[in-house]
Amino acid sequence: MDWQDSILPFWDTYIHTTKCYVLQEKDKLIAGGLVFSQCPPDMLYAKEEANTWFKNGYLYLGFIYVLEEKRGQNLGSLWLSNLKSKFPKQKYWLTIEDLGLDGFYTKNGFVKVKSLFNDNQEEIIYCFDGI
Numbered sequence: 001m002d003w004q005d006s007i008l009p010f011w012d013t014y015i016h017t018t019k020c021y022v023l024q025e026k027d028k029l030i031a032g033g034l035v036f037s038q039c040p041p042d043m044l045y046a047k048e049e050a051n052t053w054f055k056n057g058y059l060y061l062g063f064i065y066v067l068e069e070k071r072g073q074n075l076g077s078l079w080l081s082n083l084k085s086k087f088p089k090q091k092y093w094l095t096i097e098d099l100g101l102d103g104f105y106t107k108n109g110f111v112k113v114k115s116l117f118n119d120n121q122e123e124i125i126y127c128f129d130g131i
Contacts, residue, residue, distance in 0.1 A: 033064035061094040
């Protein structure tokens with residue numbers, strides 16, 4: 001629910017350039033995320049930066065989530081691992097606002113690249129260069 005206002009109003013624009021991958025348990029979505037091949041709506045403030053990553057063969061990971069009651073069970077890592085296994089040569093990039101997620105992304109093979117600022121809010125770019 002926390003991200004729906006950020007993507008649903010724009011979904012018709014992104015539906016053809018965005019893939020959704022999920023983890024299910026007994027037909028219930030428990031984790032997932034979106035893989036963008038064009039600048040997502042929450043990154044439009046840094047569209048030039050985003051386009052540089054896309055031109056260099058990276059896809060953007062956004063709106064990654066794990067149901068609150070399922071957190072702490074390594075499902076986020078499993079989701080990333082499945083994505084990387086499905087597309088072993090693909091490179092990815094993402095941004096985080098919650099600096100507490102640094103350990104999670106570092107553990108999953110992402111490298112901190114640089115900071116961006118959006119309305120004085122720091123966001124960190126991380127990248128994954130493929131297996």
